[in-house]
Amino acid sequence: MATEGNIGVSQPAASTITMVVRTVVQQVNGSNTHQEVLTIGGAESTLELARVISGTPADEYGLVTRSLIYDGGDVFSVRPGSTDAQGAFSVRVVDSSGTGFASLGIYYTDGSTTSTLAAPGMSYNNGTNATMRLVGLTQPFPVQIRTGVTTYNSTTKLITSTASSAVYSIASSVASQSHKVYAIGVYSTHTRPSSAMFMSSNAKDVWAGMFGSGSSGVTGFNYAVTPPAYLFKTDAGEALNIRIDEQSTAAASTTVARISVSWFTEA
Numbered sequence: 243m244a245t246e247g248n249i250g251v252s253q254p255a256a257s258t259i260t261m262v263v264r265t266v267v268q269q270v271n272g273s274n275t276h277q278e279v280l281t282i283g284g285a286e287s288t289l290e291l292a293r294v295i296s297g298t299p300a301d302e303y304g305l306v307t308r309s310l311i312y313d314g315g316d317v318f319s320v321r322p323g324s325t326d327a328q329g330a331f332s333v334r335v336v337d338s339s340g341t342g343f344a345s346l347g348i349y350y351t352d353g354s355t356t357s358t359l360a361a362p363g364m365s366y367n368n369g370t371n372a373t374m375r376l377v378g379l380t381q382p383f384p385v386q387i388r389t390g391v392t393t394y395n396s397t398t399k400l401i402t403s404t405a406s407s408a409v410y411s412i413a414s415s416v417a418s419q420s421h422k423v424y425a426i427g428v429y430s431t432h433t434r435p436s437s438a439m440f441m442s443s444n445a446k447d448v449w450a451g452m453f454g455s456g457s458s459g460v461t462g463f464n465y466a467v468t469p470p471a472y473l474f475k476t477d478a479g480e481a482l483n484i485r486i487d488e489q490s491t492a493a494a495s496t497t498v499a500r501i502s503v504s505w506f507t508e509a
Contacts, residue, residue, distance in 0.1 A: 394469065396425075398502040403486040409444050412503050413482040421482040422472035425504035428453055429462035432497045435489040442476035444483060449474040452489075453499070462499075469506055478509070 265276035282305065284290025292305050401410050413421050428438045428451055435454035439447045451463040465473055476482050482505065486497050 394504065394506050396502070396504040398500065401484070401486065401497075401499050401501055403497045403499070406485065406487045409441065409483050409485045411481060411483055412440075412501070413505060413507075415443070415476075415479055415481040416507055418478055419507045419509055420475045420478050420480075421505045421507050422469075422475040423449070423482070423503060423505040424469050424472045425464075425466035425502075426451075426473065427462065427464035427502040428499055429460055430497065430499035431455065431458070431460055432488075432499065433457060434495065434497075436497055436499075437487045437489060438499065438501070439485050439487055440474065441483040441485060443480040446477065446480075448476065454489075464502075466504075472505075 264279040266279055267274050268277050269275075282292040284303070290303050293299075293302050295302065395413065397412060399410070399412070403410070423440070426440070426449075430436070430453050432453065433455050435452060435456075437450050437452050440449040442448050451465075453461045453463060455461045467473060482503070484501060486499060488495065488497060
């Protein structure tokens, strides 16, 4: 720190003026008065003189201040652009007109439970803050939001059915998941009218189609839709099976049929 001192001014009795103090004339209560024009300077350099300017300073000396925050006890300093500020203060976001407060989102700690979430909605991880935010399903997302499909499955089997009660496996059960079938094909040279019954597990019929030529040749049926649409599905946690029922009063005969199925598995 530079050593400070003072300068004394003594005006001699002679009429010669050796130094002056700059003033500006202003009207005060109808009379012209002289107001001193003062210069404020620093003690480290003769260049440290504060300026009063009307625009943004480029490289000027001036009276530099810091933003201060008072929280009722301590005063904190915040530097613009700094990430190590000692304190922070809350702000309110206004709407586009600037006349009212904007509605703020509600955030929940990741993994917490709450009874205030309203459906329909979706919670998603908000990133580094590890918070969750509820978003309505009407939110105009650029992509369709749905449960994910990781793989599409297909199989074909030649089934030789000797009884209408025999059940044949297509896809094993997956815990808490459903098999959703989007394409099927059933073909046979069997002459008697018969039904291919697709089943959820061994007890519930969910889809059926008929075949049987009546004489000779190949008959059958096929259906397909584009995923994520599907024709039918199993109940959650149940296997996808098939059985063949022969629609005849005569004694059941052996039925041979080619079965082709495509499906995906999800909740």
